[in-house]
Amino acid sequence: MTINVLAIGDVGNILSTLRKFTETKIHIINSPKDDAGIFTYDDNYELFENYNVLDQVKKINKIKNNFDFCITMGVGERIAYLADLNYISLYVGRDIDAPRFIKNSTEEWFDEPLHTLNFLERRFYRRAFDSAIAHVGGRLTLPYLKKYSKNCIRVDRVIIDPTLFNDTIKPIDKKKERFTFFCPQRMGLAKGTDILWEAIKYCKTDFDIIQVDWRDTGTDQEKRTSLKIRESRPKQVKLIPMIKRNEITKYYAWADAVIGNLRMGYFENIELEAIFCKKPVISYVNKSIQYILENKQLESQFLPTSNEPKEIAKVIDKVVE
Numbered sequence: 001m002t003i004n005v006l007a008i009g010d011v012g013n014i015l016s017t018l019r020k021f022t023e024t025k026i027h028i029i030n031s032p033k034d035d036a037g038i039f040t041y042d043d044n045y046e047l048f049e050n051y052n053v054l055d056q057v058k059k060i061n062k063i064k065n066n067f068d069f070c071i072t073m074g075v076g077e078r079i080a081y082l083a084d085l086n087y088i089s090l091y092v093g094r095d096i097d098a099p100r101f102i103k104n105s106t107e108e109w110f111d112e113p114l115h116t117l118n119f120l121e122r123r124f125y126r127r128a129f130d131s132a133i134a135h136v137g138g139r140l141t142l143p144y145l146k147k148y149s150k151n152c153i154r155v156d157r158v159i160i161d162p163t164l165f166n167d168t169i170k171p172i173d174k175k176k177e178r179f180t181f182f183c184p185q186r187m188g189l190a191k192g193t194d195i196l197w198e199a200i201k202y203c204k205t206d207f208d209i210i211q212v213d214w215r216d217t218g219t220d221q222e223k224r225t226s227l228k229i230r231e232s233r234p235k236q237v238k239l240i241p242m243i244k245r246n247e248i249t250k251y252y253a254w255a256d257a258v259i260g261n262l263r264m265g266y267f268e269n270i271e272l273e274a275i276f277c278k279k280p281v282i283s284y285v286n287k288s289i290q291y292i293l294e295n296k297q298l299e300s301q302f303l304p305t306s307n308e309p310k311e312i313a314k315v316i317d318k319v320v321e
Contacts, residue, residue, distance in 0.1 A: 062316045072090070096137065103122060107190070110225075112220065137153075154287075160269065166249075176256075181256065185214075189263065197310040265288075
């Protein structure tokens, strides 16, 4: 018997990748394709026509009886709640480290709230959260989930599509003048872009960094901060336009190495995508963070183990040499 799953929302193409490798039928409905979504969305989503919540709920109500249960990501949780579905919520970032049901919820590296909702709005989002059958998160989100849920499930594995990211992909046709790093993540504090810029000041080797021209814009403070980071980029950093998801693997193949997150202390999709393409990766690792794989606790093998700029510079120079 085939299980039919309705997915509302898909952050980072996690669910679209999962459905390629499971016998379970997963039908994904995502938010309208605009802004960064034009480049990052999988090509096989059904999309909501607009952001009107009532319209989205009506759409779900028409089809919900065709599915056994629902998985939500992001604001998909509120749609599933309003449509009275049985749903599991999957969290990957700021939807739980700065949740909507907490007053003036703020991410730790900012002092401007991400959400400024009133009491009734916060109560609604708390009910949507509490109504989930289970809350699922990885090593990143688990500490936050444990604050609010007694029914959370830890999944440390990160889903990467080996048919898209592998070492047989042909690189882009682009000339390199020197050793070149590829940095596809957003510019902003969360990714440690400011730390990278500072580390470059201490580097002794000659290299270029190809940085996707994409930055954090969630709040006014994020916009100001990420714009300042963008405008203060070192001479080694060359900006390129946003890249379609199915094209990014060609940049991995072309680059000599990849730079990942330098603030959080754990790896994300970018680091593993690059590894699948057999590329060296620089990504700060907090050794106190361990992962559970095959019932064993393991440390991440990325370097450096400090996100002090001088230490990062040493690793950059070693990779270039």
